Amino acid sequence: MTHPQLAEQLADGIRQLGLDLSPAVQQQLMDYLALLVKWNKVHNLTAVRDPEQMVTHHLLDALAVLPCLTTTQRLLDVGSGGGIPGLLLAISRPEWQVHLVDSNHKKTAFLQQAAIELKLANVTVHTSRVEALSGLAFDTIISRAFSELADFVKLAKSALAAGGRFQAMKGVYPFEEIAHLPAGFEVEHVQPLEVPGLGAERHLVTLKVTA
Numbered sequence: 001m002t003h004p005q006l007a008e009q010l011a012d013g014i015r016q017l018g019l020d021l022s023p024a025v026q027q028q029l030m031d032y033l034a035l036l037v038k039w040n041k042v043h044n045l046t047a048v049r050d051p052e053q054m055v056t057h058h059l060l061d062a063l064a065v066l067p068c069l070t071t072t073q074r075l076l077d078v079g080s081g082g083g084i085p086g087l088l089l090a091i092s093r094p095e096w097q098v099h100l101v102d103s104n105h106k107k108t109a110f111l112q113q114a115a116i117e118l119k120l121a122n123v124t125v126h127t128s129r130v131e132a133l134s135g136l137a138f139d140t141i142i143s144r145a146f147s148e149l150a151d152f153v154k155l156a157k158s159a160l161a162a163g164g165r166f167q168a169m170k171g172v173y174p175f176e177e178i179a180h181l182p183a184g185f186e187v188e189h190v191q192p193l194e195v196p197g198l199g200a201e202r203h204l205v206t207l208k209v210t211a
C-alpha cells in the first residue's frame with residue numbers, strides 16, 4: 001500500500017469508529033506510523049511488520065477505546081512498548097496529560113524520540129517497572145498486552161488516584177482473568193469493541209478499587 005492509501009485506510013477506520021479527529025491529528029497519526037515502521041526495522045518494537053496491519057492492529061485498535069475512556073486529565077499507559085495505546089491517545093487528546101511507562105530501555109528510547117519528533121508536549125516517558133513508580137497519581141491507568149488483570153491491578157495500584165479506574169484492553173471476554181482478580185478490586189464494566197478491519201474480538205475492561 002502507498003502512503004495515501006494507508007492514510008485513506010486510517011481515515012476510513014476513524015470514520016467507522018465515529019471519531020472526530022482533525023486532519024492535523026490524522027497527519028500526526030500517520031507520522032507515528034512512519035516512525036514505528038522505521039524503528040521497528042532495528043528495534044523489534046512489534047511483531048506486526050506490515051504497515052497496513054499496523055493501521056488495524058495498532059492504530060485503530062488503540063483509537064477504538066477513546067469513547068470509553070474514563071479519564072479527563074491524567075492517564076498512565078503501563079507497558080507501553082511501541083506506544084500502544086498511550087502515544088496514540090496522547091496524539092488524539094492533546095488536552096490530556098499522558099504518561100508512558102516501560103521497563104525496557106529500547107522501547108522508552110523510541111517513545112521519547114517519537115514524543116519529540118511528533119512534538120507531543122503532553123507526553124511523559126518513564127523507564128521503570130510500573131511497581132517502582134512513586135509520587136504519581138493517575139485517574140486512569142490503561143494497558144494492552146501487559147499482563148493478566150490480577151497482575152495489572154496489583155502492580156499499578158500505587159499509581160492510581162483515589163476514585164480512579166484501571167482499563168485493560170483485552171481480546172476475547174476474559175472470564176478466567178476476572179475470576180482470578182484479587183480481593184479489593186472489582187470489574188465495573190466490560191465493553192465489547194468493534195475495530196474496523198481487524199476481524200477479531202476486543203473488550204475494554206474497566207476496574208475499580210473497592211478496599
Ligand SMILES: C[S@@+](CC[C@H](N)C(=O)[O-])C[C@H]1O[C@@H](n2cnc3c(N)ncnc32)[C@H](O)[C@@H]1O
Nearest residue numbers: 079080081084102103104128129130144145146
Ligand atoms: C507485550 S508488550 C505490549 C506493548 C504494547 N502495550 C502493545 O500493546 O503493543 C509488554 C510491555 O510491557 C513491558 N513491561 C513488562 N513488565 C513491566 C513492568 N513491570 N513495568 C513496566 N513495563 C513492563 C515490556 O517491556 C513490554 O514492552
